[in-house]
Amino acid sequence: MESPQERRWLDLAFALSTAAVVGLVSVAMVREVRRPPLKEQRIVPALGLVDRCESCHDAAQHKGTLIDSHPVERFGCTTCHGGQGLSTTKNEAHLAHLDWERPLFTRLEREANCGTCHQGTAVPDAPLLSSGRRALVTRGCAGCHEIPGLAPPEIAPELDGLSQKVKPAWVRAWLTDPAQIDPAHEMPRFDLKPDQIEALIAFLWTLPGPDLGPHLGPHLGVGAGEPKGDSDRGKIAVGERRCATCHRFEGRGGTFASSLDLAGAKIAPAWMSAYLTDTHRLRPHTRMPGFRIPAAEAADIVAYATEQWVPDTETTPLAKFDGEVRAPLAEQGKKLFADLGCRGCHEVSGVPFVRVGMPLSAMGDKRVGDLVTTTVAGPVSDVPAYVARKVVFPKAFDAPNMTPSKMPSYRLEPTEAMAVGVAVGAMKARPRPAAYVRASKPLTLPVGATGKLIDRYRCLVCHRIGGEGGDISRIPLDGEGSRVTRAWLEQFLKSPTTIRMDQAERMPVLGIDAAEAARLAAWIESSLADARIPDEPAATAEEVAKGKALYEKSGCASCHLAEGKGTMKGPVLDGASERLQFPYVVAMLRLGNAVVPELRHPKETFAPADARAIAAWVCSLPVPKSLQVDPAKVADADAPKADAPKN
Amino acid sequence: MSKLLRDIRDSFFRTPWPADERTKVKAMIESLVLHVHAPKVRPASLKFRATWAAGLVSAVLLALLTLTGVYLMFYYFPYPDVAYRSMKDLAFVVPFGKITRNLHRWAAHAMVAMVTIHMVRVFLTGGYKPPREANWVAGVGLWVLTLGLSFTGYLLPWDQLAFWAVTVGANMVGSIPGVGGYFRLLLLGDASVGESALLRFYVLHCVVLPLAIFGILGFHIFRVRRDGGLVTSEHAPEESAPEKAIESAAEKAEGKPATAAVAKPKPVAKPKKLISAWPHLLYREVIVTMVTTAAMLALSLWLDAPLEPQADPTRTPNPAKAPWYFLGVQELAHYSAFWGGVFIPAAIIAGLCAVPYFDRHLGGIGRTFPRERLAACTSFMALMTFLAVVTVIGTYFRGPGWAFMYWPH
Secondary structure (H helix, E strand, O other): OOOHHHHHHHHHHHHHHHHHHHHHHHHHHHHHHHOOOOOOOEEEHHHOEEEOHHHOOOHHHHOOOHHHOOOHHHHOOHHHHEOOOOOOOHHHHHOOEOOEOOOEOOHHHHHHHHOOOEOOOOOOOOHHHHHHHHHHHHOOHHHOOOOOOOOOOOOOOOOOOHHHHOOHHHHHHHHHOHHHHOOOOOOOEOOOOHHHHHHHHHHHOOOOOOOOHHHEOHHHOEOOOOOOOOHHHHHHHHHHOOHHHOOEEOOEEOOOOOOHHHHHHHOOHHHHHHHHHOHHHHOOOOOOOOOOOOHHHHHHHHHHHOOOOOOOOOHHHHHHHHOOOHHHHHHHHHHHHHHOOHHHOOOOOOOOOOOOOOOOOOHHHOOHHHHOOOOOOOOOOOHHHHHHHHHHOHHHHOOOOOOOOOOOEOOOOHHHHHHHHHHHHOOOOOOOOHHHOEOOOOOOOOOHHHHHHHHHOOHHHHOEEOOEEOOOOOOOOOOHHHHEOHHHHHHHHHOOOOOOOOOOOOOOOOOOOHHHHHHHHHHHHHHOOOOOOOOOOOOOHHHHHHHHHHHHHOOHHHOOEEOOEEOOOOOEOOOHHHHEOHHHHHHHHHHHHHOOOOOOOOOOOOOHHHHHHHHHHHOOOOOOHHHOOOHHHHHHHHOOOOOOOOO | OHHHHHHHHHHHOOOOOOOOHHHHHHHHHHOOOHHHOOOEEOHHHHOHHHHOOHHHHHHHHHHHHHHHHHHHHHHOOOOOOHHHHHHHHHHHOOOOHHHHHHHHHHHHHHHHHHHHHHHHHHHHOOOOOOOOHHHHHHHHHHHHHHHHHHHHHHHOOOEHHHHHHHHHHHHHHHOOOOOHHHHHHHHHOOOOOOHHHHHHHHHHHHHHHHHHHHHHHHHHHHHHHHOOOOOOHHHOOHHHOOOOOOOOOOOOOOOOOOOOOOOOOOOOOOOOOOEEHHHHHHHHHHHHHHHHHHHHHHHHHHOOOOOOOEOOOOOOOOOOOOOHHHHHHHHHHHHOHHHHHHHHHHHHHHHHHHHHHHOOOOOOOOOOOOHHHHHHHHHHHHHHHHHHHHHHHHHHOEOHHHOEOOOOO
């Protein structure tokens, strides 16, 4: 039996502990009552998410933005915005915490995130992502890094036989800093030491090239006894062949390929001559179409393009390479070539393709803290920003005690670097459900003779089909078979004409012969038709008359030229029916540029009857005498086109 | 009306409200819940120093864990990712979800600690000596089950902490020579911690281990009474029984010396004086229950249970650590996976079970750290100190790559 004093202590302990339990339970009750309530939650089982953002936010207020095509019922909120959708409090939902490391996406992360569903190169409303993905290809990133969906790039010259093409001095200058020679060139700078460059040259000079025949004279000059071309004729040939669509001459022309102002001082005339007469023999992977320019014309072009050429006088290094020094130095160069990842872009015999960089397949999942282990570089906000810095200054994130990064530095504008960052940030490990993935349809090109032609003439370097291909030509070839006549196509392939006067890039004269043109035109007509363009019954005379009035009233002449009136901002319409199919013109006028979004045609649409009338009139315009070509062929091709009305 | 109420009361309780000695005894005997106690107990067994209340606190914690656990089960889905979302639901939308989870987590940690303390106390007072050997072995089993419950519960939130702690634990099992791989597979149901492991851990945590712990706990409490109540110095042989008595036994802190001593040659001293369990014992039990509950509530209201980012098998934290109570073992495993991680823990458990069959001398029982048991108590405390030291090293002084450094996370 306890003492009364003991008893008092027990009573006190009982009273206090009971009061404490009651009090603490009350605190829990009060907290429960004051907890932010769950007002709204969006459950999307397909994505496995529960978003409670709408407890505070009103999705309806975002109307008119991308939410229209990404309804919240199907996508939730965090799919595109990140953050902790399960949270019902602002800070927990928006910010990073110990228990939720991924706060709301930054602007760049948001755009990168589009790429988790949209897998094609061109992603609508995501300009950075689209251009970044293109840059991943053009910059050869997949040469060193594993990137889902990207094959080893074949963008740089094969280097076998380099010694036949350039002089060691040029290689030396190029490897020191490509931008010094060609600021627009894609090749990055490797920050090589002079002895490394010498080793690389020694290695490259051991690589045998193809037989250039009798052309190669001493010191890479044209062999004695070879016909000398005429520079003036060459200049005209370059113009006629439209080489300037891709190459620069005298400071003018395209930037898709290297400037021939530079090539003149770089490329040995003999090699260039062999290259023009059979392009793909020397460079099977080049983007350049497979020209087979006749020898005389090639000689003229070479004479014009290599006016700057100075025969190689640097005999010393070559002699040195011939001595015993050469073998060990070349061996050293070969190792360096592999280690630096040169093989990623440049194919050479004897060095297998190995990716030397880290795989990028889950870069989008990385947190900046995982990537940046040093404070040297200063703060970085997100993965895209990290990548953007990294590609331009690869050593920016090297800690003092780290082996320096081997990555070369790319000359990229800040926006382009950001674009690359966004494209890399889009690579996330966890795949989206198939129903959400917007993959570009894999392009199936014909095999066999037609396929060989498409490859030989490198159609896809300039033209886009099914979202794949280059963008030198602005308008994709999808649907081209329903837009233009086959006869015109054949003619155009053989001898390309100018359709839009304001276009700087024009189809080069590839030397496609009649049989090849017929084959390609047949393929385009049958395989690249546009199912959305319905057949139209032939136009009537009334429609033609009504169309003329409508044409004049609608101001079409401010861009088009017809019957000698108007301007040439758009295509000339005289003789349009030689080129365009009547149903296409109707559809284009009726639907505006919904048929071909890339077309710079006004968005205005016409009522179906009006569209038909204008199209009827346009397609009735005769070919002006000055533009008529081969009337026999035109008549032939037009015969079956009964729907293209004649006046 | 009042008659009806009285009839209802009488139908449930066969005895009137305890008022005199007779009804107090009757109440203790007639009630299902109360009859686990003896109607009369030794005053010495009611002292705090006799039990440290560790057994009762452990039992209260187990009750709290059961209640909160059942509530959590209403909202929990044992499937990867969904499980993690359940945690978020508990935190954000389930009524009292957060505090329930906090209570469950902190009570679990506390229970591991209290059961261990209980074992220390029983050893120091000689509570494992005849006739209490079997109950000591049962107690060791309860200790292991407590660790098992805690470990299996660790995986269920499916966060990084859970995933990697269990991965480390499973790898320790896997390091047993020969059969380790099979045990690991049996535990995880897969080559690595995944949906099978989560389901197995869930079933173990919510069904198998609780049934086992309740079963053995029933035996444990029953044997406390049958073995003559909590050990006190009155149980010691006459010559060495100073009146400074302390009882001991296994399990709960409630004392209940049976008047009748056991027939064997055990020293069941005739108690000087017994007092009735109602209200002296029960009142203390209620107070301990209330204090424990209040402490757990206070902890849970102001300290949130950790929840790391969702489990990500591709992102290994460095260092990856087991739950704190296994960090001693992980520290030992660092020196040798088998000897440190498997052999020593197994030897400790086996050794603990064997102790009562070799150390049977009754001198000094009922007192903490008595002079008569200096060697036994010192070696036991040395072992416990060793385990505490390696646990502290593993917890606070092992950084990335298990390198020795101050690493308090």
